[in-house]
Amino acid sequence: MIKLFATDLDGTLFRNYSTILEEDKRAMHMLHDHQITLTIATGRSDNEIQEIFKLLNLNGNRISQNGSFVHNADGELLHEQTFSPELSQTLYREIEKHGINYLVSTKDHIMTKDKNDFFKKYEDVFFFPLVESQAFDTEIGKTIIPSKFMIVGETPEVSAVQAELAKQYEGAMESYLSDPSCVDLVPKGISKGTALDRLLKTIDTAPEEIAVIGDSFNDISMFQMTPHSYAMASAHPDVKKHANYVVEHVHEAVADLKTKGLLG
Template identity: 40%
Template sequence: MVKLFATDLDGTLLKKENVIKEEDIKAIKQLTSNGIDFAIATGRLDRDILRICKEIDFTAHRISQNGTFVQTRDNASIYAKTFDIPNSKAIHEKLITYQNPLCVSTNDELYISEISEEMKALENFLYFPLVEGIDFLDQYGETIHASKYMMIGQEQDLVTIESELRDHFAGHIETYLSDPRCLDIVPKGVSKAAGLHALANHLNIETEEIAVIGDAYIDIPMFEMTPYSFAMSTAPAPVQQKAAHVVNDVYEAIDHISDLVKS
């Protein structure tokens, strides 16, 4: 039986311009009546998840930055993993050799190399402003504790960069194309699926008792951990093929799970 429902944000629960459908909000709030807990798993910072929870007036377990941090709905931190100082500096030095815009995330802030016109457009979809400037190589381990790096660019360029980074930092990083124009670099072992495993252990449930929904390649490991997986119909075909079900909206997945629980 399903005991936890976990949703991705961008392209899944969040539509264009950060819109959340009323049908989705209503379905999420009905989870409790069916004995199902709720979690959000996203590449965004925890502060963004908290803002969304406030917007929908419903608390959630929170897996942020693609699994780098895991916190319960009661704000208990049960998992956190950041880059150590040597890898932070080495990755930073490598990434600035490329011409692509670079973002560096910490637990509570998002820094960017330069706020160009393109980045200003991106900033419009964020709940908090970007901080310009990443000239803090000597501050790693002191005031800066990097949890995720993100490069912006064309998909084919990012695929090439991803391959180079995997070779260069083998055993130290995980890389994900969280979007055709975004390459995420996180510490080794970090993923949304790993975050859900940590949460499941904390809640004393099995991963097979989790239902998940997402729309990107980064969500596939979540799909593979449970028979209750849902891909958005807007997801790339290879992503849809990895899920047990394909739906148009989050509420459709919740309705399906609720029907299973009732039966």
């Protein structure tokens, strides 16, 4: 039987950066009624996951920033990992050299060096205002502790920078195309799958007792954990091939689990 259901947000449960389908909300409540714990696993920050839970009028586990932070349903912090001061500074300087738009995530904020017209428009994607700081040059790795860098732009542009940085910092960081317009750079060893595994060990739950759903490359590590893995039909073919099932909506995955008698 399924004990835990883990869902990605953007492009999965959260559509067009703004809405959750009523059918998906009902599906999440059905899981709750069957005493199945909901887990949200996303590249977004923890405070944004909390806002999603408020929209659902539910509670659950929180895996934020691709696994840099893991909270259980009681709000206890189970894991936290940020970039080292030295790597923060060198990675920041290297990103600056590319002249590309980027954001810096800390535990509590999403920050930009310059809230220009590009980011004022992009800010609508987030639940909280971007924090502007002119102190990146001196404070990155000191008072500004990055847990994630986000490179933002058109897919070919961000993918090219991702490839170069991944080669240059191999063994020091992970990179994920979390959205067609965004590459996430996180500390080495950080992934949704690793975070979910950490969580499962605290609640005595086996991988075959969970179901997962997502739509992006940063969801593949979750797909590889369990036979009950679902990819969104809108996902890239290279993402879908790692999941065992493909669905149009989250509620279809829940319905499939129910049909198979896996919800108890």
